[in-house]
Structure formats: structure tokens, C-alpha cells
Amino acid sequence: xxxxxxxxSFRDGxxxxxxxxxxLAPFGVVCGVGxxxxxxxxxxAMGMSxxxxxxxxxxxxxxxxxxxxxLAIIVLTCFVLGLRLLxxxxxxxxxxxxxxxxxxxxxxxxxxxxxxxxAIRRFNATxxxxxxxxxxxxxxxxxxxxxxxxNLAGFLAGNLIPAAWSLDFAVPLCFIALIAPLMRNAxxxxxxxxxxxxxxxxxxLPMRLNLVVAGIAxxxxxxxxxxxxxxxxxx
Amino acid sequence: MEGALKLWAVILIxxxxxxxxxxxxxxxxxxxxxxxxxxxxxxxxxAAMLTALVVPMVVAxxxxxxxxxxxxxxxxxxxxxxxxxxxxxxxxxxxxxxxxALQALGR
Numbered sequence: 001x002x003x004x005x006x007x008x009s010f011r012d013g014x015x016x017x018x019x020x021x022x023x024l025a026p027f028g029v030v031c032g033v034g035x036x037x038x039x040x041x042x043x044x045a046m047g048m049s050x051x052x053x054x055x056x057x058x059x060x061x062x063x064x065x066x067x068x069x070x071l072a073i074i075v076l077t078c079f080v081l082g083l084r085l086l087x088x089x090x091x092x093x094x095x096x097x098x099x100x101x102x103x104x105x106x107x108x109x110x111x112x113x114x115x116x117x118x119a120i121r122r123f124n125a126t127x128x129x130x131x132x133x134x135x136x137x138x139x140x141x142x143x144x145x146x147x148x149x150x151n152l153a154g155f156l157a158g159n160l161i162p163a164a165w166s167l168d169f170a171v172p173l174c175f176i177a178l179i180a181p182l183m184r185n186a187x188x189x190x191x192x193x194x195x196x197x198x199x200x201x202x203x204x205l206p207m208r209l210n211l212v213v214a215g216i217a218x219x220x221x222x223x224x225x226x227x228x229x230x231x232x233x234x235x
Numbered sequence: 236m237e238g239a240l241k242l243w244a245v246i247l248i249x250x251x252x253x254x255x256x257x258x259x260x261x262x263x264x265x266x267x268x269x270x271x272x273x274x275x276x277x278x279x280x281x282a283a284m285l286t287a288l289v290v291p292m293v294v295a296x297x298x299x300x301x302x303x304x305x306x307x308x309x310x311x312x313x314x315x316x317x318x319x320x321x322x323x324x325x326x327x328x329x330x331x332x333x334x335x336a337l338q339a340l341g342r
Contacts, residue, residue, distance in 0.1 A: 022324075023322065023323045023324060024323065026323060026324065026327055027323060038242075039238075039242075040242060041239070044239065044242050044243060044246065047243065047246045048246055051246055051247065051250035052246060052249050052250045052253060053250075053253070054253055056284075056285060056288070057249055057253060059288070060288060061245050061246075061249055065241070065242055065245055071241060071244055071245065071248075074245050074249070075245070075248050075249060075252065078245075078249045078252070078253075079249075079252050079256075080280070080284060081280070081284045081285075081288075082249075082252060082253045082256045083256065083277055083280050084277055084280040084281055085253065085256035085257045085259075086256050086259050086260065086269070086273075086277055087269075087274065087277040087278065087280075088257070089256065089257055089258065089259045089260040089261050090259070090260035090269040090274065092260075092261060093260040093261045093265060096261050097265070101262065104258075104261050104262050105258065105262065107261075108254070108257040108258040108261050108262065109254060109257065111257040111261075165335075166331075166334055166335075166338070167331075169292075169306060169309070169330065169331065169334055170327055170330075170331065171292060172289045172292040172293050172306075172310060172330075173310070173313050173326055173327050173330040173331065174323060174326075174327070175285045175288060175289045176289060176310060176313045176314055176317050176326055176330070177313075177317045177321075177322065177323040177326035177327070178281065178285060179281070179282060179285050179286060179289065179314075179317075180313075180314045180315075180317030180318040180321075180326075181317060181318060181321045182281065182282050183282075183318060184318075187278075187279065188279065188282040189282075191279040191282040191283040191286075192282045192283065192286040193286075194283070195282070195283040195284070195286040195287040195290075196286045196287065196289075196290040198287070199286075199287040199290050199291055200290060200291070200294065200295075200300060203291070203295070203300070210287075211287050211288065211291075212287075214283075214287040215280075215283050215284040215287045216283075217283075218279065218282065218283025218284070218286065218287060219276055219279045219280055219283045219284075220276070221279075221283075222276075222278070222279030222282060222283060223272075223275050223276045223279055226275060226278075226279075227275075
């Protein structure tokens with residue numbers, strides 16, 4: 001694996017990801033604070049950031065765990081949230097096909113929203129899969145290292161921040177920063193509206209099932225809205 | 236299942252499922268095409284799931300829906316700022332700033 005590592009491409013990926021790392025640092029801190037608030041110890045908090053390595057899934061898991069939801073519901077809800085990774089995996093697959101299984105397994109572990117966006121651009125711009133893979137590895141390593149450092153900082157600072165600062169509000173704000181830019185696309189607006197209304201309307205469902213049911217309702221609504229829009233345009 | 240053991244079960248199972256999703260079309264189903272309807276539906280996972288996650292955090296306070304809580308206008312301002320700037324830092328600054336201002340006024 002090492003002999004395929006093109007250090008110039010790796011460096012491009014690593015350095016190119018640094019501005020995004022600065023932007024995502026508060027989200028990492030918020031995830032560390034969230035783990036502390038859910039009652040995780042240091043090992044579990046770092047287990048979440050190193051093994052799950054997905055901010056939204058970490059926050060969701062921590063919140064459902066703190067609310068006493070059963071294991072099966074936590075796993076199901078996080079699984080539905082993680083389904084978007086299938087989309088990234090499918091889009092990345094043709095570019096990673098020429099690489100060895102070791103490369104494929106390593107890069108798959110580092111596949112996140114941000115690494116995907118940066119690496120897919122590089123793969124589309126180059127004919128050399130090794131250049132793209134080394135670049136991808138650089139972005140992934142930069143993100144992973146930043147994520148561990150900021151999660152650790154958040155976990156350690158979590159207990160020191162006064163409750164009057166309402167810092168828990170930073171959690172929904174981080175997600176709003178991810179969702180709001182998607183609202184330029186009408187079916188996404190439909191998906192978000194249906195999910196948002198459904199999660200409140202179904203709040204009486206036991207075991208926090210309202211989250212996953214509302215999420216699936218939103219996904220179906222967005223898909224139907226897209227199909228309806230296509231039919232409308234085709235007329 | 237109790238406490239730390241349950242949390243570790245969450246970490247390992249969610250971590251394994253996330254990794255399986257990441258690896259899916261790269262290695263596990265490398266020879267298959269994604270069904271087109273699935274590809275379409277997956278595009279709406281972020282907007283739907285993240286909104287379902289966020290709305291109760293903003294609207295429900297201490298377990299009860301409270302649409303008059305200062306978090307609601309602060310979050311709406313954050314949505315507008317995020318839509319325009321696409322920046323996490325500006326979104327956090329606007330949302331936290333608005334919440335602190337409203338809390339100071341309401342005191």
C-alpha cells in the first residue's frame with residue numbers, strides 16, 4: 001500500500017481539507033460535549049468519534065441513549081441516518097475499482113460527507129486512480145485527526161461550560177448549517193417539511209420511534225415530490 | 236442492558252453498520268448497480284433525517300412543545316444565515332447570538 005502512496009497528492013488532499021476542518025471544528029466540539037452530557041466516559045466518548053466517525057450519528061446515538069431508548073431503536077434510527085453513505089459508496093465505487101482491497105477498505109472507512117465531496121472532484125479531474133486515492137487518503141486523514149482532537153476537547157470542556165450559556169443549542173445549529181443550504185432544491189424542502197411536522201405530530205410514539213418514522217416519511221415525500229416534478233415537466 | 240455496556244453495544248453496532256454502508260458498493264456489492272429508485276430516495280436522507288432530529292431540539296423544551304421559546308426565532312434566523320452563507324461558523328454565531336440576546340431581553 002505504501003508504494004502506491006503518492007505523497008504530493010496526499011499533501012494536496014490534506015492541505016485542501018484544512019479550511020473545512022476549521023469550519024467543522026465546532027461540530028466536533030459539540031459532539032464531544034454531547035457525549036459527556038449523555039454520561040459517556042472518556043473511552044466511550046472517543047469510541048464514538050473513532051469508530052462511528054459521523055457527527056450526526058454520534059449526536060443521535062448519544063441523545064437516544066440518554067433518553068433511555070432501547071438498543072434496537074438506537075441502531076435502527078442511526079442506520080436510516082447512515083443510509084446516505086450508500087449513495088456516496090455507489091458514486092465512489094467506479095473510481096476505487098482499480099485499487100487493491102486494502103486501499104478500498106481503508107478509504108471506505110474514511111468516507112464522510114466532506115471527504116466524499118472533495119475526493120470525487122479530484123477523481124473526476126484526474127486519469128490516475130492512484131492520484132485520486134492518495135488525495136482521498138489525505139482528506140480523510142486530515143478530517144479524522146481533526147475530528148478526534150475536537151471531540152476530545154469537547155468532552156473535556158463539556159463539564160466546565162455553565163448551563164446558562166445554553167451551549168446545547170449549538171447542536172441543532174450545526175445541523176441547521178448542514179440542512180439549510182439543501183433548501184435550494186424543492187423536493188428537499190418537501191422532505192424536510194414532512195419530516196419536521198411528522199416528528200412533532202408523532203411525539204407520543206413510544207421509545208422515540210417518532211424520529212425514524214418521521215425520517216422515513218420525509219424520505220418518501222421527497223422522492224415522490226421529485227417524481228411528481230419530473231412528470232409535471234414532461235407534460 | 237445497562238449503562239456502559241449498552242453504550243458500547245451502540246458504538247460497536249452503529250460503527251459496524253456505518254462501515255458496512257460505506258463499504259457497500261465499493262466492495263460488498265461491487266458488481267451490482269444501485270437500483271434507480273433507491274438512488275433517488277437516498278438523496279433525501281439528509282434533509283429528512285436531520286430535520287426530524289433538529290425540530291424537537293428547537294421546539295420541544297424540557298420534553299414539552301413550546302413554540303414561544305426564544306430558541307424558535309433564534310433557529311429561524313440561523314436557517315436564513317445558513318441558507319445564504321453555507322457556513323457553520325456564521326450559523327453558530329447568528330443562532331447563539333440571537334438566543335443570548337433574547338434571553339437577556341426576557342430576563
